[in-house]
Amino acid sequence: ITVRRVDGGTVSNFLHDSIRPGAVLRALPPTGTFTLEALPPSASAVAFVAGGVGITPIISMAEALLRTQPATRVLLVY
Secondary structure (H helix, E strand, O other): OOOOOOOOOHHHHHHHHHOOOOOOOOOOOOOOOOOOOOOOOOOOEEEEEOOHHHHHHHHHHHHHHHHHOOOOEEEEEO
Protein backbone atom coordinates (compact mmCIF):
# COMPACT_ATOMS: atom_id res chain seq x y z
CA ILE A 1 0.00 0.00 0.00
CA THR A 2 1.01 3.60 -0.39
CA VAL A 3 -0.01 6.07 2.29
CA ARG A 4 0.86 9.74 2.33
CA ARG A 5 1.22 11.23 5.80
CA VAL A 6 -1.40 13.90 6.45
CA ASP A 7 -0.91 16.50 9.18
CA GLY A 8 -3.34 15.51 11.93
CA GLY A 9 -4.41 12.39 10.03
CA THR A 10 -5.31 9.58 12.41
CA VAL A 11 -4.79 6.65 10.06
CA SER A 12 -1.92 8.00 7.97
CA ASN A 13 0.10 8.93 11.05
CA PHE A 14 -0.63 5.58 12.74
CA LEU A 15 0.53 3.69 9.65
CA HIS A 16 3.71 5.75 9.30
CA ASP A 17 4.56 5.56 13.01
CA SER A 18 3.54 1.99 13.85
CA ILE A 19 3.54 -0.32 10.82
CA ARG A 20 6.81 -1.82 9.57
CA PRO A 21 7.73 -3.88 6.49
CA GLY A 22 6.40 -7.42 6.83
CA ALA A 23 3.42 -6.40 8.94
CA VAL A 24 0.15 -8.13 8.08
CA LEU A 25 -2.86 -5.85 7.66
CA ARG A 26 -6.47 -6.91 7.26
CA ALA A 27 -8.49 -4.93 4.75
CA LEU A 28 -12.00 -4.93 3.41
CA PRO A 29 -12.54 -5.53 -0.30
CA PRO A 30 -13.11 -2.51 -2.56
CA THR A 31 -16.59 -1.09 -2.18
CA GLY A 32 -16.54 1.74 -4.72
CA THR A 33 -18.46 1.77 -7.93
CA PHE A 34 -15.63 2.89 -10.18
CA THR A 35 -16.20 1.29 -13.54
CA LEU A 36 -15.10 1.82 -17.11
CA GLU A 37 -17.74 0.98 -19.65
CA ALA A 38 -16.64 -0.73 -22.84
CA LEU A 39 -15.56 1.78 -25.44
CA PRO A 40 -16.30 1.43 -29.12
CA PRO A 41 -13.27 0.25 -31.12
CA SER A 42 -13.29 3.61 -32.89
CA ALA A 43 -12.51 5.51 -29.64
CA SER A 44 -9.12 7.09 -30.20
CA ALA A 45 -8.67 9.00 -26.92
CA VAL A 46 -9.94 8.94 -23.35
CA ALA A 47 -9.39 11.50 -20.59
CA PHE A 48 -9.32 10.58 -16.90
CA VAL A 49 -9.57 13.18 -14.14
CA ALA A 50 -8.55 12.31 -10.57
CA GLY A 51 -7.60 13.95 -7.31
CA GLY A 52 -6.11 12.68 -4.08
CA VAL A 53 -6.64 9.01 -3.30
CA GLY A 54 -9.04 8.84 -6.25
CA ILE A 55 -6.02 8.16 -8.43
CA THR A 56 -5.93 4.46 -7.53
CA PRO A 57 -9.04 3.27 -9.41
CA ILE A 58 -8.26 5.65 -12.28
CA ILE A 59 -4.83 4.07 -12.77
CA SER A 60 -6.43 0.60 -12.81
CA MET A 61 -8.98 1.68 -15.40
CA ALA A 62 -6.32 3.30 -17.59
CA GLU A 63 -4.16 0.16 -17.43
CA ALA A 64 -7.10 -2.08 -18.31
CA LEU A 65 -8.04 0.18 -21.20
CA LEU A 66 -4.50 0.21 -22.58
CA ARG A 67 -4.28 -3.61 -22.29
CA THR A 68 -7.51 -4.14 -24.23
CA GLN A 69 -7.25 -1.20 -26.65
CA PRO A 70 -3.54 -0.33 -26.94
CA ALA A 71 -4.08 2.15 -29.78
CA THR A 72 -6.21 4.40 -27.55
CA ARG A 73 -4.50 7.56 -26.28
CA VAL A 74 -4.96 8.13 -22.55
CA LEU A 75 -4.78 11.55 -20.92
CA LEU A 76 -4.59 11.68 -17.12
CA VAL A 77 -5.28 14.97 -15.33
CA TYR A 78 -4.31 14.62 -11.68
